[in-house]
Amino acid sequence: MANPVVDTADESQVRAANERRRRHYEASPLPVFQVGVEPSAKQDDLKWLYGEICSSWRMLTDVRFKLLGFVPTVSVVILISLLSRDAPGTGLTPMMRMAVSVFGLLITLALYIYERRNSELYDDLVSRGRRIEKELGIDTGQFLGRKDPKSRLVQHDVAINLIYGTALAGWLFALATNWLWLE
Numbered sequence: 001m002a003n004p005v006v007d008t009a010d011e012s013q014v015r016a017a018n019e020r021r022r023r024h025y026e027a028s029p030l031p032v033f034q035v036g037v038e039p040s041a042k043q044d045d046l047k048w049l050y051g052e053i054c055s056s057w058r059m060l061t062d063v064r065f066k067l068l069g070f071v072p073t074v075s076v077v078i079l080i081s082l083l084s085r086d087a088p089g090t091g092l093t094p095m096m097r098m099a100v101s102v103f104g105l106l107i108t109l110a111l112y113i114y115e116r117r118n119s120e121l122y123d124d125l126v127s128r129g130r131r132i133e134k135e136l137g138i139d140t141g142q143f144l145g146r147k148d149p150k151s152r153l154v155q156h157d158v159a160i161n162l163i164y165g166t167a168l169a170g171w172l173f174a175l176a177t178n179w180l181w182l183e
Contacts, residue, residue: 023145027130043136050132054142057125060118068163071111075167078104082174097178105171112164119157 082097092100129143138144149155 020145022148023140024148025130025145026127027134027144028124028127030131031135046132046136050129050136053125053129053132057122057129060122060125064115064118064122064160067111067115068160071108071167072163075104075108075170079170079174083177094178094181097181098175101171101175101178105168105175108164108167108171112168115160115164119160 078100082092082100126143126146129141133141133144152158
């Protein structure tokens with residue numbers, strides 16, 4: 001008869017191994033400290049640096065979510081007013097509508113480019129955070145061992161591209177519509 005304690009421990013290890021396969025453990029290959037620094041001397045520095053990386057990561061996440069709420073909201077409000085027909089002689093002139101459409105398109109495009117750069121910095125911070133967690137001996141932390149998405153559709157970049165793409169399409173539609181109204 002098998003020992004139930006051993007079976008439970010084996011089952012626990014199998015469950016942990018299966019769970020690890022669904023997580024992302026890739027860390028930056030770049031070391032945090034130069035060779036020759038004593039491990040005990042760098043623990044406090046690693047913890048401080050880890051705190052700074054977490055703080056920067058939270059700040060970038062905060063900026064991302066604020067922009068993801070701001071861009072579509074402002075775009076929709078302005079686009080509705082731009083595409084609403086005013087009575088003759090009221091509201092913006094057709095040239096002003098064109099100018100606002102171009103301005104909205106360029107601002108949205110610039111914010112998307114800014115978001116792409118933030119994504120690069122965000123990914124780099126995650127990679128460095130993973131490296132520090134690895135050097136600290138953390139098995140599954142905030143960065144190391146994150147769950148992989150269950151679907152290709154459920155990812156940050158998909159949502160970001162959808163939100164900015166929709167806003168850019170709205171501005172292009174307003175530009176085309178206002179161009180046709182000029183003629």
